[in-house]
Amino acid sequence: MFTGIVETAGEIKDVSDDEGGRRLRIAAEGLDDLHHGQSIAVSGVCLTVETFGDDWFTIFLAEETVEKTYLGAVEAGDAVNIERAMPADGRFDGHVVQGHVDTTAEIRSIDRVGDDWRFGFELPADHAAYVVEKGSICLDGISLTVASIDRETGTFEVAIIPTTYEVTNFEGKSVGDPVHVEVDVIAKYVENMLGDRV
Structure with a gap:
């Protein structure tokens, strides 16, 4: 679950398409606790961290996500909003956001x-x-x-x-x-x- 309080704007660094969907490499600073399998909201879309480094991470977009969101059309250089899932002991500053784009x-x-x-x-x-x-x-x-x-x-x-x-x-x-x-x-x-x- 998310709150809609964006932590930072990331930048699309690389895009690769294949038959099963689309993979994005995103640069974003200040995300110090990323790990494999973590939920992360990218411009409001709940996705899963695959790989990561000090200031970047990759996510995979399934075909349904490509079709339902505009992430299927983003290119290198585009900006996206980033929010990590809300911790159970964190402050709830926004509202209930699932990351399920309507x-x-x-x-x-x-x-x-x-x-x-x-x-x-x-x-x-x-x-x-x-x-x-x-x-x-x-x-x-x-x-x-x-x-x-x-x-x-x-x-x-x-x-x-x-x-x-x-x-x-x-x-x-x-x-x-x-x-x-x-x-x-x-x-x-x-x-x-x-x-x-x-």
Whole structure:
């Protein structure tokens, strides 16, 4: 389990494709306790560390991950957000993030507002019911709050503070770029339990 508090932005150093999927070598500093088999979130996608060194690690993307996320299209030089799994005795600063990407959304707008930024996104039609104003949402592995939502235009916005902008890959994002979306899992559990009663 993750919290959506990104530790650092890593850089894709090498990409290799084969029939079974895709392998990425990622450079990231400050990850001092990596080990083989460890869960790690790469731009919000829960993956497994294969090999590692002082400032790098490799992960493998199965075919389903390649098809469902935009990691199937990343290239050397691209930035990705990195978060290690939350320790049982750690502080819970974000919200419950599983690293199970629901869908992708496209950035529709980026506006500077004082020291902050306002990012607008398309509202994924199949997951619109789980996106609510002031609710939690995970975008590219970042725990964020939905600042506003417009169901007529099919868009929603989040506010990005300077720290988030500088620590994550959002600094390099442009209008039209995709982001991974993980909606609040609690809302999905509630819907499942209520079933036909809602």
